Amino acid sequence: MLPRSSGVSAAMTIASIRVYRDLLDGNRRWAEATRALLRARGWTLVNMIGAPGSGKTALLEALARALPDRRTWAVIEGDCATTRDAERLRAAGLTASQILTGDGCHLTAATVHQALCDLPFAPRTLVLVENVGNLVCPASCDLGEDAKIAVLSVTEGEDKPLKYPILFRVARAVVLSKTDLLPHLRFSLDRCRAALRQVNAAAPVFELSAKTGAGVPAFADWLCAAPPAGT
């Protein structure tokens, strides 16, 4: 996983190792700028990372039903192509912007910073980033966020924390989504929790179904309690 510059393919633009290092350093600098922006505004930035189809957008729609009047919040969507997810969230009444990465496999700090700057100001805003569907590359990229959250659908199998340990190691919380499908799957919540504990002993686990709403309020409570940056 290589951090990428904002919307520009590193492979196409590198003219010297110095420039390449500038690209790497560039992401760190944008992440630091984002941390400063969050502190100045009293905002909280949460980076949601999960595989394609793990239910991240459906979870945000469910949060739109569970969270609306408890905290000001907004969403920044990341996808390779289409604005479908941001359109879904706006239809659910949310403030949502869309970053398109093209062949980029994860969001970068520069584009997220720009999207943050373009959001309307309100105190103590919680900004949820839905990263590009990918369990590997986004896990190692610093967006300046307060927390990374891993979203794992129970349809994906119990062993994913062991097979993609980098994400699950850094995750501040883990969402096990689509629990309504459990009766139709060979999936043991106990074995999945045990796999997770091998790489991350501390992260709270939220088992939920965006479809039925079960478990969503507990995750909304946790998000509402997330402190603003710098406090």
Add this chain to the structure above:
Amino acid sequence: MLPRSSGVSAAMTIASIRVYRDLLDGNRRWAEATRALLRARGWTLVNMIGAPGSGKTALLEALARALPDRRTWAVIEGDCATTRDAERLRAAGLTASQILTGDGCHLTAATVHQALCDLPFAPRTLVLVENVGNLVCPASCDLGEDAKIAVLSVTEGEDKPLKYPILFRVARAVVLSKTDLLPHLRFSLDRCRAALRQVNAAAPVFELSAKTGAGVPAFADWLCAAPPAGT
């Protein structure tokens, strides 16, 4: 998506732009060496790409039941961590080796070439590669394969061909997996097929369930008919 050197992080080892270009060229050279190896041996190499938990390993287990005596075949597994998948496939009676990529988000031509060289020789062998679970990065990396195949679970949503168009555009065939779960999902096969046709008009679509075996023989037939390289 940046091609990576064999098991070495490009970001850690680059000393000049010349070396960086060597890394990029290196993947192409290994891919060409693999094409030459496949031609010399009369082998066929198929690269299976899908999201984490899309059912690639379960599909290979189902093929072990549907395909065994019709063609000599072997599997090369790619994962960030653990040898669980290769162990599963060996338990199913298959010849399977495992490549671990660490923080690498896709297999590279160099490591796949080495794994190919280490396989026992038999004429007209079909080698199936299960790439790291990822819909973005593996799609742009040339392994020297005869065909890339996209595996999409129906639990992931109908819109994935539009949201991850690079993979679905280059795929020579598309597998829609886990169809046994369709009665429990809001997923329209028609809408998914229509989304796929927007980016790829030609690829055959195989709707199947590794769990029940439905649809697996048709996909096995297609694989058996895949010609060896250079014919």
